[in-house]
Every structure is written in C-alpha cells, then in structure tokens.
Amino acid sequence: MSSNSSSPLTGAADRAAATTAGRPAGQRGAIRLHNVSQRYGTGADAVTAVGPVDLDVPPGEFLVLVGASGCGKSTLLRLIAGFEPATVGDVEVSGGAPVPGVTSGVVFQQPRLFPWKTVGGNVDLALKYAKVPKSERAARRNELLERVGLDDTAHRRIWEISGGQQQRVAIARALAAETSLLLLDEPFAALDALTRERLQEDVRAVSSDNGRTNVFVTHSADEAAFLGSRIIVLTKRPGRVALDLSSTLPRTGVEPEELRGSPEYAALRAEIGAAVKEAAVA
Template sequence: MSSSELTAKPVVDAERAGSVRIEQVTHQYGRGGEAFTAVGPVDLAVPAGEFLVLVGASGCGKSTLLRLIAGFEQPTHGSVRVSGAEPRPGVSAGVVFQTPRLFPWRTVRGNVDLALRYAGVGRAQWPERRAELLARVGLEGTERRRVWEISGGQQQRVAIARALAAENPLLLLDEPFAALDALTRERLQEDVRQVTERTGRTAVFVTHSAEEAVFLGSRIVVLTKSPGTVAPDLPISLPRGDVDAEELRNSPEFAELRAQVSHAVKAAAAACTPYTPSGKGFDP
C-alpha cells in the first residue's frame, strides 16, 4: 500500500444508489454547558459498493456516526447524504443492531414477512422472497421455528435477512456479532462478506475488533477518541472474490494488516500520531 493510496480520497458519485457523503458533520448531545460533542468534525465519502468498516475504542462515536447515516439522528452541524438525499430511517438503509431485536412471539417466517411487508413487497411474492432471504443467510428449514427455539447466531441471521428484505443499496451493521461465540462470529463474518459481494450493496460496519475489520472491510476508517474524527483512512488490498476464508485469515498479509490496524486504533485512542501502514496484497 503506497503513501499515495493511503492519502487518496475516494471518488464518489453522490447521486449513485448506496453512496454516502458526510460533510463537516459534528454531533452533540445536550445543550449549553451540558453539551457533549460525540463526533466531529467528520468528512467522509463512501462510494457505492464499498465495504467500509468504522473501528475505534469505546466511546469514540462509531455508533453515533452510523445512526446519523441511518437517519435515526440529525447532525448538529454539517450534512449527511445517502444516495444523494437526506437519509430516511428504515428506508435509505437496512440496519442490523448489536442485538437481533426480533419479535419473540413470531416465527422466523413471521419476522421476515413483517420486514417484507414494510418493504412494500406484494404478499404474493412473500414465499419466494422469504425463501431466498433465508437461504442467503443459511437458515433454510427454520421458517416455522419460534425465535426462542433458535440459537443466538441464528437469531442474528434472521436480523440480517430482515435488513436485506427491502433490497436497500446500503446495509448498516452496528457490532452485530459482539455477543456471539468466536466460531459463530467467524461464520457470520463470512456470510456477510459473501452476501455483500454477491449483491453489490454498500456496507458500513462498526466494530472494536481489528481482526474483524481487516477480514470484512475493503476500507477501514479509524476514529480518534471522543469527539470522534477520522484518523487513518486505510484501503485494504486483500481479495474479496472467491477466496478461502481460513486461508485468508492465516495469511501473513492478513496478520500484518491486523497488527497495523490494531496499532492505529491504540494510537488514535491515545491521541497519538497514528501509525501509517505500508500493507501488502494477498496472493491466494
């Protein structure tokens, strides 16, 4: 990864479906002397089809920035544009939270059907679309099971299926695997990586983990300690096509990038001068 690659700004068609543009955004909580600046100022451009990972220490504003992109909150200053327009909650993007937030009295089918209903999909199309979504996240045969009858990892898969139901060009994920065991987390990381590759959706993913960031991201933005601002903005040169996940995780290039991102996160949290990696590609 050359110095020019590290400093180059992505070229973004601000009107293209799935693109995100954040301009001079600052977000505060409270008023007057009680005001607390959580984020900003932040300038960030995310091209359509990119998998951007926001990583940083606790309290650096990662989730706040994601909520601003989702339209759940409005910036105190600056502007956020998704696909060339102001974000609309539940419309501009599919969102997956840290916990699945499913309706426990509904079956898997009922939870997905509700998402299809809100997405405006005609009822006659539900069976086909539901089967497609559940197959995409590896949940074939679970339609009639209640939420409490499936594992935590399966519940999060249902949440991902719901987020994909509307076929929004943008998918937002806020530490969706944080509460899962290591094996389930790795499997779901692979699923999300594959789904976004196949569908071409833009993704913005929040995590604390340098390893998760390197595995998932085509680009990683490290945020400083609060108020969160962009520290390193790193393109990731690892392959995103047909590559064995285990081989990728065990490669020297992956280990080097993981160490570099981990160092950058620690430096940003300590408000030090961020470490600038020299990264290498991966040859499967």
C-alpha cells in the same frame, strides 16, 4: 500495507480491484458526510460526541468504522441511518437526506426480533413493510433465509434457535428491503468466537453477492481487517478520522481460512490494531 508478490492472494486481489475500479460517485448507496459534528446536551453540559468528519463512500464499498469504546462509531452510524440529524454539517445517502427504514437496512447488536412470531414471520413482516406483494413474499422469504444459511427454519419459533441463528434472521430481515445500503452496529459482539467468525464470513459473502454499500461498526481490528474493503479508524471522543485505509485483500475467490492465514491479512490487522491504540490515547 505491504504486499507479498508470491502470496496466493495476489492474483485474487488484482481481480477484485479490477471489478471495483472506476465506480461512479453519486449512485444509489453512496454516502457523503460534509463537516459533520454531533453534540449532545446544552451549555456547560454539552458534549461533542463526534466530528468534524468529512467522508465520501462510493457505492458498493464495505466500510468498517473501528475504534475504542465511546469514540463515536455508533453515533456516525445513527446519522447515516437518519435516526437523528447532525448538529453541524450535512449527511447524504444516495444524493439526499437519509430516511430511517427507507434508505438503509440496519442490524443492531441485539437481533430485536418479534418473539411471538416464527423465523419466517419475522422476515415476512419486513417484506410487508418493504411493500413486497403478498404473492411474492414466500419465495422471497425463502430466498433470504437460504442466503443467510437458514434453510428450512421458517416454521421455527425464535426461542427455538440459537443466538447466532437469531442474528442471521436479523440480517435476512434487514436485507428484505431492496435498499442500497446496509448498516451493521457491532452485530456479532455478543456471540461466541466460532459463531462470530461464521457470521463474518456470511456477511462478507453476501456483500460481494448483492453489491450493496455496507457500513459496519466494530472495536475489533481482526473483524475490521477481515470484513472491510475500506477501514476508518476513529480517534477518542470527539471521534475524528485518524486513519482512512483501503484494503487490498480480495473480496472473492479465496477461502476464509486462507485469507485469515495470509501474511497480507496479518499485516493489515496489525496496522489497524496499532492505529486504534494510538488513536485512543492521542
């Protein structure tokens, strides 16, 4: 992506690069996929969904997997989460095998909240599973709800809040465990455009604050450009890496409207969009 030296984003981008340079590999949150392929079925009915894929993700990166429907984005996310083992190859998180519910927090397309519990009750349950002492849960719950913009909602029932607010609860719940990795599988796909943009801004800000590694699945070039510090475009099935692109857009110090209106953002979005279209037919 070409840069414009006269853009107001340039100084912020330089500052962001300085904060991420030289991060050592192998720390908590690092991801490594070596010669990974995933097949389903047997014999003549076997289908290779993804692979082979080699990928190294350093700690603190916001990686976006983008591509057309059916290219294997969610399959890769499930492998990183440890929900299923790879048919071929090795998947490592923080130097070991991924363990569901332990090595990462996961946010799905649907919030998957417990409707019989309050907003606070949903977060409290996640804190309980994360082994947070009972005496500390109320303060931690309030901190998490404040972080995702849901102050003073702990007492409300799930059916009393909007779809966007429910997804915020799901994010707070995923952040309840002090995991170094957060996985998000098209979490905003079912939301209206305005709510989607607001939640993108929230997730981008939270990722900058807490230093977690993030892996975000989307089919939107716009979403990939806004969120990712690194963007991986996948080919059509079986999904392989068609483009591995590092973003120079600043993570902090720039308002979302300014970022979305910048020529750098427009150029990155166009590059990703063109790559997704090409990869879908290649």
